[in-house]
Amino acid sequence: MADRDQIPRRKPVPKAQNQSQTPAQPLPEGWAKDLTHQFRRTLSTKRMNELSSRPSSQRRSSSRIPTDYFVEDRQPPPLPPRHGFDASTPTPAQPTREAPPVPDAQQLLPQLPQVPPPAYSSLKNLPTLPTAPNDAKSLRFRSMLLSLSNTPCKWENPGLLDEALGAIPLQRIYEEAQEESDLFAAEAASMGSNIKPAWGYQDCVVRALMKWFKRDFFEWVNNPLCSLCRTRTLARGMAAPLPDESARGANRVELYQCANQHCQSYERFPRYNDAFVLLQTRKGRVGEWANCFSMLCRAVGSRVRWVWNAEDHVWTEVYSVHRKRWVHVDCCEEQWDAPLLYTQGWGKKLSYCIAFSADGCTDVTRRYVRNPAEYSAARSRCSEGVLMHVTREITALRRRDMDKKEKFRLNADDMREDAELRKIIIESLAFNISRLLPGGNSTRSDPDAQKAAEAAEGRQSVRSRGEGGRNQHTGPHDPRQQ
Ligand SMILES: [Zn+2]
Numbered sequence: 001m002a003d004r005d006q007i008p009r010r011k012p013v014p015k016a017q018n019q020s021q022t023p024a025q026p027l028p029e030g031w032a033k034d035l036t037h038q039f040r041r042t043l044s045t046k047r048m049n050e051l052s053s054r055p056s057s058q059r060r061s062s063s064r065i066p067t068d069y070f071v072e073d074r075q076p077p078p079l080p081p082r083h084g085f086d087a088s089t090p091t092p093a094q095p096t097r098e099a100p101p102v103p104d105a106q107q108l109l110p111q112l113p114q115v116p117p118p119a120y121s122s123l124k125n126l127p128t129l130p131t132a133p134n135d136a137k138s139l140r141f142r143s144m145l146l147s148l149s150n151t152p153c154k155w156e157n158p159g160l161l162d163e164a165l166g167a168i169p170l171q172r173i174y175e176e177a178q179e180e181s182d183l184f185a186a187e188a189a190s191m192g193s194n195i196k197p198a199w200g201y202q203d204c205v206v207r208a209l210m211k212w213f214k215r216d217f218f219e220w221v222n223n224p225l226c227s228l229c230r231t232r233t234l235a236r237g238m239a240a241p242l243p244d245e246s247a248r249g250a251n252r253v254e255l256y257q258c259a260n261q262h263c264q265s266y267e268r269f270p271r272y273n274d275a276f277v278l279l280q281t282r283k284g285r286v287g288e289w290a291n292c293f294s295m296l297c298r299a300v301g302s303r304v305r306w307v308w309n310a311e312d313h314v315w316t317e318v319y320s321v322h323r324k325r326w327v328h329v330d331c332c333e334e335q336w337d338a339p340l341l342y343t344q345g346w347g348k349k350l351s352y353c354i355a356f357s358a359d360g361c362t363d364v365t366r367r368y369v370r371n372p373a374e375y376s377a378a379r380s381r382c383s384e385g386v387l388m389h390v391t392r393e394i395t396a397l398r399r400r401d402m403d404k405k406e407k408f409r410l411n412a413d414d415m416r417e418d419a420e421l422r423k424i425i426i427e428s429l430a431f432n433i434s435r436l437l438p439g440g441n442s443t444r445s446d447p448d449a450q451k452a453a454e455a456a457e458g459r460q461s462v463r464s465r466g467e468g469g470r471n472q473h474t475g476p477h478d479p480r481q482q
Helices: 002-006 015-021 029-053 056-062 105-114 121-125 136-148 151-155 158-167 170-191 201-217 243-247 275-281 286-299 341-345 384-398 404-436 447-464
Strands: 233-239 253-258 266-270 304-309 313-320 325-330 353-357 360-363
Touching: 136 353, 136 384, 151 158, 151 286, 151 304, 151 353, 158 275, 158 286, 170 201, 201 286, 201 313, 201 325, 233 266, 275 286, 286 304, 286 313, 325 404, 341 447, 353 384, 360 384, 360 404
Parallel strands: none
Antiparallel strands: 233 253, 253 266, 304 313, 304 353, 313 325, 353 360
């Protein structure tokens, strides 16, 4: 009985109850079986190791795994796994044959506290039910998200998009895109008749656009150079915007002074967030870059998202028609589909990554934080239920005037994305658990992780040339102005 005392939340739950809560996921059956098997083996191996390595006097005191580890505050502990994992059973039973292919992510995750090493604390980020915000903190976060959500709506302006198309060397972009998509097609053809090219023409247009944007169009500014003598300048704090700066939408202006003793003139750096103005100024830091570039992606006809990260970054996501999924695009780093750049590449911890588009709002953190144990920062701005409520609220607002058919299509896209994000997390869990197994491999052959490492290396070299400097962000904390 001592064994049983150590494992909380093992009450058996009637099968019917569990099944009714678990929608079947359209994933391969063999895969689910493997995962189940891995879970079982890990749990029982770990359990056995624990039991054999501790004196019996210590066993009782170890039953301190918090029961609210993965769930919202004030909610009851999650139900035990539907597969009936029993960590205290040294020889696990065979997976039940009638089990549907893959358990729902939310059902799977609560089992993990029983496997301490990867402490997936942030998996509590998977909410179960939307909850309306009712405390001051949640309400503040909600108004901030609502305000951020306006950014991509401002691009839905035919006059702006026309102006943008006028600024883009379209012929050059289209030619480059054609050339590259031909290469992808040839590459696929060389691998067999049924192979789909890696990327389609629309993807290649955005890739070419990004290359041009970073290399030829937009300029990165840390401290602006003195416009009189081209000497470097020193930061001198903030200044009140001049009337024409205000008129163009800058409510913050950074002030710099020329370091040349004989000049010492002042240089102003107004932080604009109007994409129209940015087409003319063509400079800034990550906020200006992501704003202007995302708008240009819209101008060339892609569905686009502006992704706000609570730490200090913003980037773009473009919907790939060819791949039927959202693709990460960071124009500052000239990175395409490298979502692990920030975590595995730069070693950053991320809390919230929220994607806003003209037709919705989605929490896409799971795309960027694959290993929450290592790379997740605390999500404390509101409860997960509230975040779910607010993202749905914004989405409903954006789709309010759409016709039924359009809404239906967008909902289908959303569901596909949700399945994709869940799969990412489950695969990541499976990988981490497999590492714990005897003889588990600790090196990862994940192409995304590989890409992130390469991207991070590339960034190092850029920074050593003095062109990067994301970390030199000095302005006050306006998320739109990073
Ligand atoms: Zn000067």
